[in-house]
Amino acid sequence: MKNSIIRLENISKTYGDTKVLNELNLSIKKNEFLTLLGPSGCGKTTTLKIIGGFETPDEGNVYFEEQCINTLPPYKRKLNTVFQKYALFPNMNVFENIAFGLRIKKLPSLEIESCVKDVLNMVNLNGFEKRDISSLSGGQQQRVAIARAIVNKPDVLLLDEPLGALDLKLRKDMQIELKNIQKQLGITFIYVTHDQEEALTMSDTIVVMNNGLVQQIGSPVDIYNEPQNAFVADFIGESIIVDGIMHEDFVVEFIGHKFECLDKGFDKMEAVDVVIRPEDVKIVEKDAGKFNVVIDSVTFKGVHYEMVAHTDNVCDTKWLIHSTQKAVEGSTVGINLEPNDIHIMKKLSAEVGDSYEEK
Amino acid sequence: MKKNKSFCAYPYYVWMITFIVIPLLLVLWYALFKSENDSIVFTTEYIKRFFEPIYIQVFLRSIVLAVISTAICLVIGYPLAYILAGKTFKHKNMLMFLVIVPMWMNFLLRTYAWLTILEKNGILNQILRFLNLPTQNILYTNYAVILGMVYNYLPFMVLPLYTVLSKMDINLINAAEDLGANKLTVFKKVVFPLSLPGVVSGITMTFMPAVTTFVISKLLGGGQTTLIGDLIENQFKVANDWNFGSALSLILMVIILLSMRVMTKYEQENEGGGLF
Numbered sequence: 001m002k003n004s005i006i007r008l009e010n011i012s013k014t015y016g017d018t019k020v021l022n023e024l025n026l027s028i029k030k031n032e033f034l035t036l037l038g039p040s041g042c043g044k045t046t047t048l049k050i051i052g053g054f055e056t057p058d059e060g061n062v063y064f065e066e067q068c069i070n071t072l073p074p075y076k077r078k079l080n081t082v083f084q085k086y087a088l089f090p091n092m093n094v095f096e097n098i099a100f101g102l103r104i105k106k107l108p109s110l111e112i113e114s115c116v117k118d119v120l121n122m123v124n125l126n127g128f129e130k131r132d133i134s135s136l137s138g139g140q141q142q143r144v145a146i147a148r149a150i151v152n153k154p155d156v157l158l159l160d161e162p163l164g165a166l167d168l169k170l171r172k173d174m175q176i177e178l179k180n181i182q183k184q185l186g187i188t189f190i191y192v193t194h195d196q197e198e199a200l201t202m203s204d205t206i207v208v209m210n211n212g213l214v215q216q217i218g219s220p221v222d223i224y225n226e227p228q229n230a231f232v233a234d235f236i237g238e239s240i241i242v243d244g245i246m247h248e249d250f251v252v253e254f255i256g257h258k259f260e261c262l263d264k265g266f267d268k269m270e271a272v273d274v275v276i277r278p279e280d281v282k283i284v285e286k287d288a289g290k291f292n293v294v295i296d297s298v299t300f301k302g303v304h305y306e307m308v309a310h311t312d313n314v315c316d317t318k319w320l321i322h323s324t325q326k327a328v329e330g331s332t333v334g335i336n337l338e339p340n341d342i343h344i345m346k347k348l349s350a351e352v353g354d355s356y357e358e359k
Numbered sequence: 360m361k362k363n364k365s366f367c368a369y370p371y372y373v374w375m376i377t378f379i380v381i382p383l384l385l386v387l388w389y390a391l392f393k394s395e396n397d398s399i400v401f402t403t404e405y406i407k408r409f410f411e412p413i414y415i416q417v418f419l420r421s422i423v424l425a426v427i428s429t430a431i432c433l434v435i436g437y438p439l440a441y442i443l444a445g446k447t448f449k450h451k452n453m454l455m456f457l458v459i460v461p462m463w464m465n466f467l468l469r470t471y472a473w474l475t476i477l478e479k480n481g482i483l484n485q486i487l488r489f490l491n492l493p494t495q496n497i498l499y500t501n502y503a504v505i506l507g508m509v510y511n512y513l514p515f516m517v518l519p520l521y522t523v524l525s526k527m528d529i530n531l532i533n534a535a536e537d538l539g540a541n542k543l544t545v546f547k548k549v550v551f552p553l554s555l556p557g558v559v560s561g562i563t564m565t566f567m568p569a570v571t572t573f574v575i576s577k578l579l580g581g582g583q584t585t586l587i588g589d590l591i592e593n594q595f596k597v598a599n600d601w602n603f604g605s606a607l608s609l610i611l612m613v614i615i616l617l618s619m620r621v622m623t624k625y626e627q628e629n630e631g632g633g634l635f
Contacts (some may be wrong), residue, residue: 074536087530090475
């Protein structure tokens, strides 16, 4: 690929008996904010470590600007990492931490001073130069870690769940700040997280991973609206997944009813996963919809009510409904589904399915 | 609850008063007071006697030998601890075991064992002769004393270093490499500075017994190299001059405490826990 800055080719990595990465292929474009998203143990951090040079792949190649860098040690790679637990040097103050990379490059001290000042300004820590690392809060340490990495002006910045240890409010602020920093610097960010909301907020491209396999690569909108399989659908946002049978193109049967849908190209009578987003479920009067459900519980969530309901026919399925309209607990209501609310997916392959069940 | 706890501490108070506070007071007493015509008078006579050239010489010799052997322990011990703390080293447990195993044996026996190795027709010289190399008479020299000190106190250097190095966050090393530091720079700028608390306690643990030893110098030095420890022992057991022996002990204690104070001050600046 032409625009790619980093390319992973058939990367496999095994720890003991577990295959952490299984023939991973990935191409990362210049100036892209790419997020590796998945549950813990899906191989996302290992992927990052392989790019950073802290792990060597058992098989496959890593390319940086089309040069194979498999054997290149970390200190020769033109990228920097923001580590999960910051990994700031406790024996140095803020200034020395940030200046570490510049001092190794043997820049003149005046230039180092002005560079450090600039990045401290960028991460809103003006005047923190002389502070001890241990005197900083988690959020401030996080900023120092980011400053220490970006001061070296890397082509690619790797971030390993950098906001994991921060509280919700701070995390949201930092998400926006990081995105701004990325735009300002115009460099590639490779971001690892298990937080789907974070991924959707910040990324240009999301790579959903599970069990060392890439499940889907796409923009946040694509991933959310058109998940490729039930795993992605479930991991990105909440969803209702029911078994269905594809009768013919545009007709699917589930919970004992036939529905019109927008999907085609399946075998006749093929078993499929039907995925419906809770916010797409429309509540109507009893018997006025396609089918009826009984409301089991209603929880107020701020922007909407979250309701759990079950169908009252033979195929007893749970329904999760997000609606601004409140229904009464224990009452029976009708449900309507528009054709574009129904997403049909091929059944998961056995391998992916197994791990999905474990979850 | 609180009452119960302080009650539990009483046996330890008794123990410490009996075996630490009282002996220390006795040392002070003997060093600073003497009986004269049935009356007890304060005197600095014994303290002053220490500053006679012959004793100063013994004292300096003790310091020099202890410093040399501590330095050798550090030079040998640091790489060993570094290797042991390495995550990838396969025979780690075995090597660790070998470091500790001599400590299971009696200190005297271990030191005696060196006699048979180093003596004129000992194992070392037999090997040298077999290889047609000139034989060495190391026994009863300063070299033998240093060898004995290094051999006996090396584990005390390795263990604190190992503890510090093995607890070091691998991410700090990764971070330094990530920022462009090669292995040598990582060591100089991150690993070594962060291991200083271990270096300080290793030096403390090695230097203190080395400077006060009298067994090693007696057995391996054969009375040729009198150290301050030997001198003190002689005052009590041979010369029967308890006052001067106590004065020597007191001076030695003060000097050790002062030097430890200096070390710990340095250590605290690096955020380590220390003796004080």
